[in-house]
Amino acid sequence: MANVVFNEPLCKGCALCVSVCPKKIVSLSKRSNEKGYFVAEVKDMSLCIGCAACALMCPDVVIEVSR
Amino acid sequence: MQKVFQKSALLTDTPFHYCPGCTHGISHRITAEALEELGGKQGIIGVAPVGCAVFAYNYFNCDIQQAAHGRAPAVASGIKRVCPDKIVFAYQGDGDLASIGMAETVHAAARGENITIIFINNAIYGMTGGQMAPTTLIGQKSTTSQGGRTAALQGNPIRICEMLATLDGASYIARVSLHDLKSVVAAKKAVKKAFDYQVAGKGFSLVEILSTCPTNWGMTPENSMEYVKNEMTKVYPLGVFKEV
């Protein structure tokens, strides 16, 4: 069991998290935050292995990971 | 469930102002985590540059002095000499460190100042709108090398690590990258090692981090990472250039 939480107001939609997720479960949503960026999300959290690859690559330290 | 990743206590809650995908943020994170692992924010003093990282004092949860353009190594030298028990680091871009601040950089290394420099090489002046830096690659376009840099017109790129490694005062000199997960993990280890060298009193340490500037390179963040991996590492090979 693993969980990632995106601090959405800080996300800039750069998609670096999307590019490094080994399970390919991170994507950019159609939801934009107050800054106007489409924020990253995980649609099916049951597939997450909690490796924290997304969090280590995020330039804005948007992501918290639990396992 | 336990937290396996959360923000370092050495970073404040102020959101970074950097452009989307800019690796300044990753460099801030690994620097903060390495400092945190050394223990305690009361023992750390940073020096911020002129460049996109000029607001670093808003982001690191420790004392920070902002220096005039390129003068961070001189300011850091002074701080360290007055406060030898503090961990003192400068965080500088390539315009700041290798252009206007080249003299300060070289002489701080030659004197063997017991400070650590985190050197962000993104091969361009980010803050001022993408002018050529001393580190700009041959063929790379910038607003002041619009047809691509040529050796004949603009001169050759400077390899800071290789150059500083020749100086007796340098104790740990390494070049790392952030273009993928493995390199990010290795980069943090190198930054931690540089701070360990300072704590051990070994003298000048510098970690050059190959970085991106998606905005002024005119590339997506992901393509910028590819550019670092495929082009920058050819001109700036990764590795440890000095380790005493």
Ligand SMILES: Cc1ncc(C[n+]2csc(CCOP(=O)(O)OP(=O)(O)O)c2C)c(N)n1
């Ligand atoms: C004395 C002085 N000269 C020039 C400038 C203009 N200036 C501001 S930032 C900068 C270069 C920044 O490039 P770099 O150090 O590579 O950092 P980056 O913005 O790419 O992170 C320059 C030339 C200045 N602020 N002060």
Ligand code: SF4
């Ligand atoms: S201009 Fe370049 S270096 Fe500066 S914040 Fe934007 S992407 Fe980063």
